[in-house]
Amino acid sequence: MMRSLWKKRAYRFWLEAAPYFRYAMMGGLTTTFVVILLAGGYGYARLLHQFPANFPYLAVIFALLTLVSYPASVRTYLKRADLVHLLPFESQIASYLKPAVASAYLRHACMAGLAAVIALPVYRAGRLSEGETITWLHLAVTAAVLIVIKCFSVYASFREGQLRDVEVRRIYRCMRFIFIAVYVGLLLTVHPAISVWIGSLLLLIYLLLLRLPDKHSFHWEYFVQSEERAVERIYAFLSWFVDVPESSRGVQRRRLLNAADRWIKPVPENAYFYLYWKFFQRSELSRIVFRLTIAGVLFVAALSSPAWKLFVFIFFAILIAAQLTSVYSYHLHLVWGQVYPLPEHARSRSAAMMSWIIYCVLTAFLLLPLLVMTSGLTKLAALVAGILVIAGAYRYFHRKAIRTFSAQQA
């Protein structure tokens, strides 16, 4: 019964999410995917055929493979209500989780395989450009080891979830990241036989260390929260393209961003601004846009062609703008908005201004490598593109906010 319950829940979840994916595909997901595929494919093919002499391929591949190898979520499809209804069946939870873990291994192994298929030809081209030889067997072993690392990460991450102490869990996660990074680094720089021996020893040490701390027999609350975060991530992604149902969102403190609070004057006109700033600061959204900005900065910096730099800048600027507007869908039905004495129409104006100010800061970061690494006409073009993007975003944020909130009021 427990085993089939997971399958039923997985089926029901995807059945519920499927229409949103369908709408997202009609609402720009397909176009984005095709653009990324064409632009990425073209750039990738050019990279392999005309490998740039100074391309920092080792650093890029190391970063890519480490970042792909570390995350290892297991979809349990557990719900809050399970703390009441499934708790009495804890002794049978292993049979419920069996298909969950098996599906996680398969999903993550495929992801690692795909990353290897993309990264290893570049690695080979880089090694050949330096006059070194590399056999296909070497690449095959590297790919296989990457899949093993990813499966290790799934197992370790699941075990970390059972740890009783949240601080200890953080330490172990950090340790796992370091061990994986070291293993990937060894794979790319040392002879495969040596790297496999040392790396496997590292993973073994980690697994032995993982036996030491106190654990729950099953940490219900942790896995329920993890599942909620997983659902939230999927809907946060879909919200780029379509309106998705509001769900409970994970909250992160992000103390560093609290410093910005002092810039918000505590007057009624700014109450909505403050509210949306907090939604942004504490939600998954801030993490997503910060990551997009960092990825954009790295891509712009890594590319050599000024035209490509400019294209990638605009591409990421549009992505960030689209993502930022998803903050409007947070708490669409604000009870306090109807109860507190707040100025009418302040909501859409404040939400739009908050998004735009953050956008200006992020765009400035995105623009930095363009301005620093180019000269003459390209620099001027970058500056003009930056101003146009920011001006266009101002209009876009305001129109989108008015549309969202007036649709909600209607």
Add this chain to the structure above:
Amino acid sequence: MPPILQLNDVSGGYSLRRPVLHDLSFQVEPGEIVGLLGLNGAGKSTTMKHILGIMKPHKGEIFVNQTTLAQSPETYRASYAYVPETPVLYDEMTVEEHLQLTRMAYGISEADYNARKKELLADFNMEEKADRFPHQLSKGMKQKVMIMCAFMARPPLYIIDEPFLGLDPLGIRSLLDRMARVREAGSSILMSSHILSMLEGYCDRYIVLHHGRKIACGTLQELRMQVKLPNASLDELFYLLIKGDASS
């Protein structure tokens, strides 16, 4: 002095065909605590939602501080603070940030905000929780946040729906003390609760609702006169009033 809250023949509800409230009229005077009593589904929360402006009456008028919502939404809303039956907090904001939001909405000065915040956190034993998010609070603590936000605003009218649910004894005592203090300062409170023994010692008047209609209204003494039981407790009076109305 004019009443702080006045309802004139208010009918309302979720559907025009099936109104929940029927020709409801009552008023709350300045410096008065009024208990709104009724069984589950009697229309207490619906009455409050109409006063708050979350629901629009089918007919009749509601004045808060002599203003209707249509005349001046901001003045109307600045005249009351609300404590809902179920705590409504933003997951993304800490306890202190909820107080800060209330401060912004009601335009409270920094000096007043700091003084009130310190006092409220101490009174409700929440100093150590100021930096916590709602998911890190118990139900009673969340209710305390709602109460603190309402008392942070210091408006002339408080609308409090079932405030005692989940509160610890210290929280209940702090709330009752504070209610007495705001009454002394001239503010009014309209409050609903099923814990009638708790209301008995604090309310100046009572309004009894049944099936969306006002079936009785007055001081404890006046209600006793109505059922002809000079020594009856509020619990007994309520039971007799509801039973009497049900049988009539």
